[in-house]
């Protein structure tokens with residue numbers, strides 16, 4: 556079977572390796588250049604849960620990721636501004652770790668390095684010029700025409716494949732920005748990721764090494780505008796938020812990203828087109844689930860394709876993944892609203908929920924196992 560994947564980001568590249576390992580003939584079309592991970596940590600870092608770390612091991616990718624651009628973490632804590640704290644550890648999940656922090660570029664680079672090993676053809680800095688969905692072919696910006704049995708849209712939230720296949724998207728802006736920063740921390744930090752919820756939005760830390768961390772601070776668009784591009788003001792504000800928790804630190808770089816929630820109304824079309832990753836769903840990053848869901852799409856699609864004819868495999872893929880992804884999106888919205896609310900009822904429910912999970916061991920175990928993908 557010939558598979559053409561539009562988009563060679565983490566999810567598209569993961570799909571390429573996963574499907575090529577099943578013997579499919581895979582071609583990847585990527586609009587950008589091949590990424591390389593060099594120098595310092597890039598700002599785009601993902602928390603990959605343990606189940607997906609194991610899957611990346613099975614793909615043969617994990618060990619190829621540069622050692623200095625990944626860090627296993629063993630603990631995860633959430634806290635409310637009222638000081639209520641809940642901590643999960645790998646021991647609660649009976650697992651070696653909860654997951655890993657990985658630089659997106661390093662992960663993508665490791666997947667791309669596997670392309671030649673699996674005879675995956677890749678066209679970088681190339682786009683699809685025209686789609687002929689009836690003929691099952693695409694014409695590329697370099698003039699080449701490729702035929703396919705399966706066309707995968709892994710081209711992110713502005714998916715050209717979804718548009719060409721007339722798959723509608725529904726979504727809204729959260730009117731918030733995610734401010735990401737890399738910091739050098741004076742005191743050693745443990746391999747614990749934590750998030751503290753305030754009414755204006757959470758702030759969080761991803762450990763990168765004993766003396767480096769990725770700091771995350773969610774701000775409303777209007778708060779962000781108040782900085783008026785003044786980099787010293789941004790750094791000072793980050794210092795005020797994080798110093799009480801990590802002590803002296805120096806922010807070496809930062810950037811901010813607008814937050815949007817979006818979902819495709821269908822994941823499949825024409826018995827031969829499927830959307831995966833952010834092309835199908837983009838989600839609030841507060842629980843670090845976006846690429847984890849994308850990898851789960853790839854695993855489900857691969858499972859379905861190997862056991863039945865293509866049209867049935869696609870129908871089953873859509874049924875399973877759409878339900879799971881929407882559940883996760885709704886859960887993120889509930890957390891987003893519950894923790895931000897000034898109202899007594901949602902705040903009370905959050906406090907009650909945290910206390911309950913902390914006290915009921917089987918509930919805590921079930922929750923942490925879900926969070927790490929099992």
Ligand SMILES: Cc1cc2nc3c(=O)[nH]c(=O)nc-3n(C[C@H](O)[C@H](O)[C@H](O)COP(=O)(O)OP(=O)(O)OC[C@H]3O[C@@H](n4cnc5c(N)ncnc54)[C@H](O)[C@@H]3O)c2cc1C
Nearest residue numbers: 562564565566586601602710711832833843844845846847
């Ligand atoms: C601030 C922030 C923090 C996050 N943190 C986490 C986290 O901790 N854990 C987690 O699991 N997720 C996290 N996410 C989400 C995660 O980054 C995304 O879910 C993930 O990048 C989606 O990968 P993708 O490959 O589906 O799409 P993308 O990363 O958008 O990749 C799409 C690729 O397709 C290419 N492309 C686009 N259009 C075309 C075209 N027309 N033709 C050819 N190529 C095209 C692009 O160049 C790109 O390479 C975070 C997101 C944000 C914004």
